Amino acid sequence: MSAGAATSPFAEDQDTFWHTTTHIMAQAVCRLFPNTRYAIGPTIDEGFYYDFDVVRNFLPEDMAKIEEEMKKIVEENHTVEHMSWTKGEALEFFEKHGQAFKAELIRDLPGSEVSIYRQGEFTDLCRGPHLKRTGLVRHFKLLTFAGAYWRANEKGPRLQRIYGISYQDKKNLLEFVRRREEAEKRDHRRLGVELDLFGMDETLGGGLVLYHPKGSAMRMVIEDFLKRAHRKLGYQYIFSPHMANANLWKISGHYENYKENMYFTQIEEQEFGIKPMNCPFHIQVYRSHLRSYRELPIRYFELGTVYRFERSGVLHGLLRVRGFTQDDAHIFCREEQLTGEIEGVLDFVQSVLNLFGFSYTVGVGTRPEKFMGDPELWDRATAALRSALDAKKIQHEIHAGDGAFYGPKIDVALKDALGRSWQGPTIQVDFNLPQRFGLEYVSDDGSRKTPVMIHRAILGSLERFIGCLIEHYAGDFPVWLSPIQVRVIPVSAEAAGAFPAEVMDGLRARDIRADVDEREESLGKRIRAAELEKIPVVAVIGNREAQARSVNVRRRGKKDQEVLSLTDFVEQICREAMVPDGAINP
């Protein structure tokens, strides 16, 4: 909502513009579909939507009809009138017109009066502000329609939502459309196929990822980077199995609180659950012997592959899958170490995201409806998270009820090409699982105490992170991440002789991912193929280079070339291929 809303019922900022456009859309829908009940029509980050209950489902061709009707309403140039009605008046009006949703909203509003806007025959309950006339809306476009639920309740009435966008200038609308098209080209699902990084196979089932060799190469680079960074920061690497007896999940509370997201199987009359999280395993490692306060904090790290049942409709490329690998760690510490540990994790998260150049937003998820443990412990855990964020001066929102069932969390959201947010890094404070598992350490006075646990992931899931990474770089990965770092192309087999193979072997000996394209195709065609594969460095070798033991280096997207001696070239590439983890300070 704009800041001007409180002072004037009319304004002209972007938000107001969208808001009036959505009213025009609702008016058009009401004209075309008699007895439409309109629900809510807010503005969003980019554009607006309105939810309707209409006799029949919208069809794709309805979109154009609604746009046509909207154009008429704009041409009719209705004055937008602002009124203040008593709740009684408003209720009577909307009930008389069969607008049950509006009546329900009015009943739930505080105060005795409600704000009403009217344009022509269309009257809506609305806080405003609005444009003064419908004629001020010029360039708009309806984007998509989709199902929605009244008041986000999936058991409640199903509504139909139409999304749209509008601008004062046609230029801006065209720019918006162009940006969306650009974003589609960066879509990781599209690039995943084009660059042969990964695949999903219908035969395997939805939400299960197959990494092809090139995607695997990237993943290994990231895994190696993570392992090194964690070692540097005092984490110990561990491994745990993919499933465990249901008893483990009963102790951890997953059986009670997370069962609907888990896969179970029966073996020799014993029930087993495939792991949706790694924490109970790490806890069992902690429990393997008695701990002293001197040992704490203990930090266990694992690239743990977990499986969670996700409803079929929510799966989305790599960004939402059913099997994924977390860069997961659990820190066991004394309560007084908690804030310091959280701050350390925050530093870790920030340095990694900065390394990749991601922008992100931070939220704190508080106690959900389905939770376990003592609310007082929840408050202490939440306070610890917030004070660490404050100490680091990290701006954050509160996401009420978004915590895990065992504790509150800091969630860091990354954005995909279309601006949608995806949760990546997460830091969760947990007083509950240590209690449930009876974890202890011997404190300096000899007494037994319960440690506190931090669950945390730096990237979140490798699948999701790689998906975001593909979109972030639009497939133009820096040399250190590129699946193929150097492609060697002989101008012709005879002219170059054995030298291209020597160059490739030299690079491979230095751990550079290099290959050679010695197909009997034109040079132009092979250069083009390398460009389409988004290979960052192409080394062309003809007889000039072969004789001088040099390479002609062409960089991705650049036409001009550079001739380097083989040794200089290898040194240069090795420098660029180094994983830039210097940023991770111990």
Add this chain to the structure above:
RNA sequence: GCCAACGUAGCUCAGACGGUAGAGCAACGCACUCGUAAUGCGUAGGUCGGCGGUUCGAUUCCGCCCGUUGGCUCCA
């Protein structure tokens, strides 16, 4: 899971009132031996997502299922 749309060759897409399907790119083969984003010619490749139903006959019509896409709900 819900609402809607979609599923034709590895990829991008044509196509037919219901009579078992094509194009470009990729792949493969032959010729060309080539200096920085597509050399030419040729070959092969499809249970038209799966299963049922209607029909003399279904890839086309109907139903169910699977998968995908955009949202909703839910979440890394």
